[in-house]
Amino acid sequence: MTKKNMDVLVGIIFFALAGFLYIVAGQMPTRDGGIAALNTGFYPRMLSILLGILSISMVIGAVRTQDDGDKSQKWWATKSAFIMFLVTFVLLVAYPFVMEYLGFATASFIFIACMTWMLSSNENRNPLFMFGITIVLTTVVYIIFKMVLAIPFPRGLLI
Amino acid sequence: MELFSMDLYLSGLQYFANPGMFLASFLGVLVGIVFGALPGLTTTMTIAVFIPFTFGMSPFISFAFLLGLYTGAVYGGSVSAILMNIPGTPSAIATSLDGYPMSQAGRAGEAIGISTISSTIGGFLSVFVLMFAAPAIASIALKFSAEEYVGITLIGLSIIAIISPGSTVKGLLAGVIGLIIGIIGLDPITGYPRFIMGRAELIEGINSIPVMIGMYGLSEMLVQISSSKYKVSVVQKISSIVPPFKNIKRILSTVVRSSFIGVIIGALPAAGGSIAALVAYGQEKRLGKRKELLGTGIIEGIAAPEAANNASTGGALIPMLTLGIPGDPMTAVLMGGLIIQGLRPGPLLFQQQMPFVSSIFISLLLSVVFMCILGLLGARLYAKLISFPKKYLIPAILVFSLIGSYAISNSIFDIWVLIISGFVGFVFRKISIPIPPVILGMILGPLFESNFRRSLMLSEGNWATFVQRPISLFFLIVVILLLTGPTLMKQIKKVTTHK
Incomplete structure (x- = not known):
């Protein structure tokens, strides 16, 4: 997608968000009479109008610019970068669950091990070294957060 | 109440006898330099990721550490700019212009030495300006009413929208998004819960620290992964570091001039170290004795931006401490660190x-001293560290972000806030919506809303209240000029060239 089309699309999405905000703010309790600023929906509604105006300006601005076919804003450098991004995202989402069920040290160990494995290219993978780094990093995290800062983490099955 | 009293300075002297502050400042500077030197890790991100480490500390120690990080990271950015031609932080962009050519000519050590000395002088000047200007501004700010705070918040948001990369409309839009995030939680006046989606955790509003770690830390890591930017670059070798006296003498006028530029630009709301450094470099190009050689690898080309970006640190703290309005994203994050300690910046x-x-004055002073020592002694170590493979660094930062977000209020919910913010930050970066206005909007949102609605309530709904007070009117005129100025100038230029 070119930068111009992207700006138009983003503007439309923000305009829809502004509309949604406007409607929800309108359903907030209001008092009859009195100063409008006292009502709960007053300020959110004002922001929704501002967002609406700005998103329309963005769309107009984008439409008025010349489409130079610039596709420089690539989301992923390569297909493998996309897969890495996806795996990172899955690991991030899994982290809180693993932390709750197995403990934060175990969750951190799994997370770091998977990430270092994934970010290393095939010829550069040294399992022993990676294991060492993962252990060191997990220990550092454990010492700082559990022992020094004494953060009460959820009690998982492991540590 | 007299704020400009000697007590303010004398009561700080006791902290020189506090070894905890020395240690915190030392560690802060060390970690700051290393993180600042690592390409892709900005100062803001460094401070955001490390805020959770400061929970158990007293506010004095916590801030000594955070200010050490701030000073260290702003300085550290120059190390990779000089050695790898990759500015570690945006403040070091101008440093690479002369730093890298020097490094290629085998003078990397000398370049780092000049950068350290210039940063130190700039840093010292900024501490003194902060010490004397801040109490004076705070005593003026005590007289501000809600209307003035509305005006000054709008100035901050307008400037950050204008200077953010991309169009002003996108900057303003990002600011409004930040303000919208700020409305989540109980209505400050009626107590009605807004947009809390049935989550008790949102009643007090979204916790700003996980949002900042997500938008700065997590999203940056996601960008690096998506663009395969974690391959190691080649680092130049380092020779002698401490510059000879004749070189220090040569850069002295440049350093003094650039330091003043740095402090003044730093104190302007929203204009931080990167702009200060570029302006100082620009001035060197105009006024420098060897201006024609700039860009070829001369010491003045390093001295100007480095003195300015470190001088901007003290300047940037002025609006944050005196008005409660952070000048740039770095001070916005620092303000977050203050708020979780139960302290509310402002007059x-x-x-x-x-x-x-x-203690803030003393901490900043200490951090400049440690920056000088660590900068001169540790250059070879940082050169080694910046080639530390990102494949290990990225997982480490991600885990720190995840656990740090949890640790703020021992809540899994905050991890979700982090992940969502990180993803939103990633999308925003890709669609060129700037992040700093979002953060500033979110931090300033509750303050803006309560002052805005309070003004309208006290004036019984009369909007003219914002233009009836002279200072408030002045602030609003500044906002209008800021937002319309660039377009107006363009139009005027067009008309005059047509004639």
Whole structure:
């Protein structure tokens, strides 16, 4: 997608968000009479109008610019970068669950091990070294957060 | 109440006898330099990721550490700019222009030495300006009413929208998104819950620290992964570091001039170290004795931006401490660190927490001293560290972000806030919506809303109240000029060239 089309699309999405905000703010309790600023929906509604105006300006601005076919804003450098991004995202989402069920040290160990494995290219993978780094990093995290800062983490099955 | 008293300075002297502050400042500077030197890790991100480490500490120690990080990271950015031609932080962009050519000519050590000395002089000047300007501004700010705060918040948001990369409309839009995030939680006036989606965790509003770690830390890591930017670059070798006296003498006028530029630009709301450094470099190009050689690898080309970006640190703290309005994303994050310690920046801080304010002056001073020592002694070590493979660094930062977000209020919910913010930050970066206005909007949102609605309530709904007070009117005129100025200038230029 070119930068111009992207700006138009983003503007439309923000305009829809502004509309949604406007409607929800309108359903907030209001008092009859009195100063409008006292009502709960007053300020959110004002922001929704501002967002609406700005998103329309963005769309107009984008439409008025010349489409130079610039596709420089690539989301992923390569297909493998996309897969890495996806795996990172899955690991991030899994982290809180693993932390709750197995403990934060175990969750951190799994997370770091998977990430270092994934970010290393095939010829550069040294399992022993990676294991060492993962252990060191997990220990550092454990010492700082559990022992020094004494953060009460959820009690998982492991540590 | 007299804020400009000697007590403010004298009460700070006791902190020189506090070894905890020395240690915190030392560690802060060390970690700051290393993180600042690592390409892709900005100062803002460094501070955001490390805030959770400061929970158990007293506000004095916590801030000594955070200010050490701030000073260290702003300085550290120059190390990779010089050695790898990759500015570690945006403040070091101008440093690479002469730093890298020097490094290629085998003078990397000399370049780092000049950068350290210039940063130190700039840093010292900024501490002194902060010490004397801040109490004076705070005593003026005590007279501000809600209307003035509305005006000054709008100035901050307008400037950050204008200077953010991309169009002003996108900058303003990002600011409004930040303000919208700020409305989540109980209505400050009616107590009605807004947009809390049935989550008790949102009643007090979204916790700003996980949002900042997500938008700065997590999203940056996601960008690096998506663009395969974690391959190691080649680092130049380092020779002698401490510059000879004749070189220090040569750069002295450049350093003094650039330091003043840095402090003034830093103190302007929203204009931080990167702009200060570029302006100082620009001035060197105009006024420097060897201006024609700039860009070829001369020491003045390093001295100007480095003195300016470190001088901007003290300047940037002025609006944050005195008005409660952070000048740039870095001070916005620092303000987050203050708020979780139960301290509310603003003129009242000078009235009610004088010892703490004095400790800030001392901490900043200490951090400059440590920056000088660590900069000169540790250059070879940083050169090694910046080639530390990102494949290990990225997982480490991600885990710190995840656990740090949890640790803020021992809540899994905050991890979700982090992940969502990180993803939103990633999308925003890709669609060129700037992040700093979002953060500033979110931090300033509750303050803006309560002052805005309070003004309207006290004036019984009369909007003219914002233009009836002279200072408030002045602030609003500044906002209008800021937002319309660039377009107006363009139009005027068009008309005059047509003639």
